[in-house]
Structure formats: structure tokens, C-alpha cells
Amino acid sequence: MSSFESLYRETERNVREAVRRFSELKAKYETARRENEALRAALAEAKGRLEETEEKLKLVELTSTIVDREDKTELKKQINDWVREIDNSIKLLNGK
8 A cells, every 4th residue: 555655645746746837837928928018019119110210211311302402403503603604704805
């Protein structure tokens, strides 16, 4: 009978150990699950900020392009004015 009792005690010990390990693993799982949720939320927020920043960058680039075009137009106008002045000065020097 003692072998049955020792076998029973060993089995009971093994079951208790399994229950204890299960509880530990369950707690670790819950911690990991909550951390995963938090990381997913942070990732979604970061993606949103990235998309917003990309849109702002596109707007800045578009604005810069428009400003550059306006600057070029203004510069061309200024150069044309100078060329006309030079042409007029040459005409005056030539007596026309």
C-alpha cells in the first residue's frame, strides 16, 4: 500500500506543480496581451502622426514649388525689364 500512497502523493505534487505553473503562465500571458494591446495602440498613433506629417510635408513641398515658380516668374520679369532698359540705353547711345 505504501507504493500506492507514494504514487498518489507524487501525482498530487505533480498536479499542484502543474496548476502553479499554469497560473504563472496565465499571468504572463495576460501581461503580454496587455503589453501587446498597448504597443498596437502606440503603433496606430505613430502611424497616424506619420500620415499627418507626410501630408504636411506634401503641402510644404507644393507650397515651395509654387513659391519657386512665383520667384522665377518675378525674376524673369525683372530680367526682362533690365534687358528693355539696356536696349533703350543702347538705342539712345546710337542716336535712334
